Amino acid sequence: MVYMLQQTLVLIKPDGLVRSLTGNVLTRLSETKLEIVAAKVTRVSQEMAEEHYRELKGKPFYAELIQYLQGELHDRRKVMALVYWGHDAIEKVREVAGETNPEAASPTSIRGSFGRIRSSGLFENVIHASSSEAEAEREIKLWFHPDEIIVDLYPTKAASSGGIQTRQWA
Ligand code: UDP
Ligand code: MG
Numbered sequence: 650m651v652y653m654l655q656q657t658l659v660l661i662k663p664d665g666l667v668r669s670l671t672g673n674v675l676t677r678l679s680e681t682k683l684e685i686v687a688a689k690v691t692r693v694s695q696e697m698a699e700e701h702y703r704e705l706k707g708k709p710f711y712a713e714l715i716q717y718l719q720g721e722l723h724d725r726r727k728v729m730a731l732v733y734w735g736h737d738a739i740e741k742v743r744e745v746a747g748e749t750n751p752e753a754a755s756p757t758s759i760r761g762s763f764g765r766i767r768s769s770g771l772f773e774n775v776i777h778a779s780s781s782e783a784e785a786e787r788e789i790k791l792w793f794h795p796d797e798i799i800v801d802l803y804p805t806k807a808a809s810s811g812g813i814q815t816r817q818w819a
Contacts, residue, residue, distance in 0.1 A: 655738040656686070656802050658788040660777035661729040663720035670763055671729060674776060677745050677759050683735035687789075687798040690729050693719045700791060701777075713771050722773075730792045734800060739785060742778045749774060790818045 661674055693701075698718040705711050713722070720726035733742055747758025751774050754761035764774035779785035786803060795805045795816040805816040 652736040654734075654736060655782060655785065656732055656734045656789060657738045657742050657779040657785045658777070658792060659731045659733055659742060660718075660792075661731075662718060662773075662775060662777060663723040663725045663728060664717075664773045665763070665775040666720075666727060666729065667723040667725040668763070670775060673763070674759055678733065678742065681733070681735070681738075681741040681745055683733040683738050683741060685731055686734045686800050686802075687732040687793050688729070689793075689797065690727050691792075692727055695719060697791070701788065710769075710771050713767075713769060717771060717773065722767075732789055732793065732798055732802075734802075739779055739782065743780060746776050746778045747774075 659678065661671055665671065665674055695715065698715045699706075701718065702711070702714055705714065708714075716722055718728065720728070735741075745759060747754030747760035747764075749760070750766070750772055751760045751764025752766060754764065754774075756762065759776055760774040764772065767773050779788050789798075789802065795801075795803075795818060804819040806819045808815045808817045
């Protein structure tokens, strides 16, 4: 099988931050030997949350999921966003993350170790990880500006902000 050089978006969701799991999650992800090429802590507006999860609009858990990503269920209105880069990045990160349902996830995975199911049924599963190259591209462009990423992942065009040269996604 041919190696695929890929990038993938990871979000440490508000439950991960409020429960001080950042160090644990980053340690588990470091087992993949992938490189972190972008990282930040950021607030999530309702518009961002809805855009991020737009494929799930219409699902019964959608409204609560939007609240969850914004931190409204945990009174912690931020996420940590990272881009991991390297061979087979998407599959490697999904493997360490574990299945979506924390009770179905391998007990040694991040979601199996630290996730839970809320009484409403929502999966509170600590991290997000892109599941395909197309999804990774859409999500990385949504969460990061080109100048926040230390490698060139997708085409950009020149822009200017207050007289300073910057780039935006082409
Ligand atoms: N989710 C949920 N119940 C479901 C499916 C999804 O609560 O039956 C939540 C869960 O937090 C999940 C997110 O919605 O991480 C996005 O769902 P997706 O199917 O994309 O799973 P993922 O890619 O995160 O494994
Ligand atoms: Mg998904």
